[in-house]
Amino acid sequence: MRLLHTSDWHLGRSFHGVGMLDAQRNFVDQLVSLVQSKSVDVVLIAGDVYDRALPGLDVVKLLDDALVRITQAGAGVVLTSGNHDSAIRLGFASRLLERGGVHLRTKVEDIDVPVLFPLGGDENAKNSTLNGQVVVYGIPYLEPRLVAERLGAENANHFDVTLAAVERIRRDVEARRASGPVYPVVLAHTFASGGITSESERDLSIGGLGAVPLDLFDDFAYTALGHLHGRQELAPHVRYSGSPLAYSFSEAKHHKGAWLVDLDAGGVIAVEEVLWEAPKALATLRGTLDDLLGAEEHAWAENAYCQITLTDTQRPAQAMERVRTRFPDTLVLSFDPQGAAARTSTSYSNRLAEAEDDLGVCCGFLDHVRDRDASDAEEAALREALEAVRLQEAEL
Incomplete structure (x- = not known):
């Protein structure tokens, strides 16, 4: 199975007063072309799809167009909400969209409800118990003060709420392994320890106390992180894809792109960098x-x-x-x-x-x-x- 890890599209953002919608359309064109040429099975979008909670109509239309074109190209989509998104608005019509291959994970209640993909593609769906399944979980941005009680977290901070979310996922993974092999993939919009920041990101915690340790994600085949705008590898199985475009001059030296992730019965077998062409340097x-x-x-x-x-x-x-x-x-x-x-x-x-x-x-x-x-x-x-x-x- 081939995954394309992306995040932080920030549709509708401007760059020092210059509108970026045309540049974002160009990125979508490149993404759809890559889905077709590289036979991508699933596109992962790890939060901050929009730049603001109330996006403009042309911005919503661009996301609608992107999702339609990705699914028409043959890939499914798993999408989580970030700190720039309105989880409620982005998650609207999620059950209906799921029928078209677009899977939204914006609710705390759905953290341990994975999207199931048979390993080897649809032709192996009938033998998924034997061949195994890729189970994709989405952890949306978790505002500690709002979700700590609902998750049963000990304290209202980023570490404790993320730990509570990950433990829910681990329990679900273990229950599914009783029926056959599963390969868990997690999307999370968070600040993981060791990540390099950029000026265009919004702080998740006052005083920089929002970082979560990498070992929280040790049990997963792959963790697709969102929030930081620089593409980077924190561990072989834990990565940030970064934003597809530069959103501050601090990103002038970034090479914008994504990650192509290949999985088989042995787990992740290859991770390849993808580079997006910027319309302007x-x-x-x-x-x-x-x-x-x-x-x-x-x-x-x-x-x-x-x-x-x-x-x-x-x-x-x-x-x-x-x-x-x-x-x-x-x-x-x-x-x-x-x-x-x-x-x-x-x-x-x-x-x-x-x-x-x-x-x-x-x-x-x-x-x-x-x-x-x-x-x-x-x-x-x-x-x-x-x-x-x-x-x-x-x-x-």
Whole structure:
């Protein structure tokens, strides 16, 4: 049996004000093509399907289209809810969707209710007792304060509620093994110990206390994790697929993709990385304005989404407009003046006290708010304005 492990689609998300729906449609196209070309049996989506609890109509339509195309390509779907999803809304019509091969696991009550797939495909369904079954369990995002009592967890924290969920699954697995071989696969939307985070993820716990240990998943053939946006292997049988697209500049060096997981009677026999093609690259550039605009080494970033930090001692005039002459898709521009310590060591109140006249006050204010001295033209304009005020006051 071949599984495709994905997660964190975040349909409907924007990237620094740029809509990403077209890029997400492109990802769906790639996913459906891979399902067909690689003969994928089941697509796993480990939470955060949507970016918000109330997605827009076009976003809902995109998920609807994706699920229809995946099932038409011959694969089943098992989907859990994440911390960005509304579990109730995402789980709507789950019993009806199951008839079409889309299996939703968004309820605490369904944690130990697996989706059953005969090992070897539908042709072996009649011999599933002999050949074994892949049993897929979905653990949706568990908010400890809301689910601890329902799960019988000792304490309302991420470790205890996840432990309670996993113990329910283990009991069900053991009961099924009395009738034949089973190969448990678990989807979980959580922060597992050892995972590397990105800026685009929402913290699951204040103070970083939401991590759960990997050994909770030791008894399963494969654990498909969601929440962290970087594709990573925590153990051979415990992995994050990461998000299909970069959702922050901290992910500029990520290679976005998924995992193809092959299982047989011996368990997981192969895990292969899958890479998604991004419609636009991300670039994080740093340097003086003249260097960035002139250096040939930055040519590759001219068609990328850019985050640029200018290090000029004084903040350049019309910085964004000038940057965008070469890098038109600059989305974030910040300033980190180098060699400017002496300029910033004097407080603004001291600058006012040191000003010799009103013109010095005005020029000092400009310097304070933008880290750049007044130009000759600006100083002349300020001098003219101050003179006009003096003349007007003299006439009163």
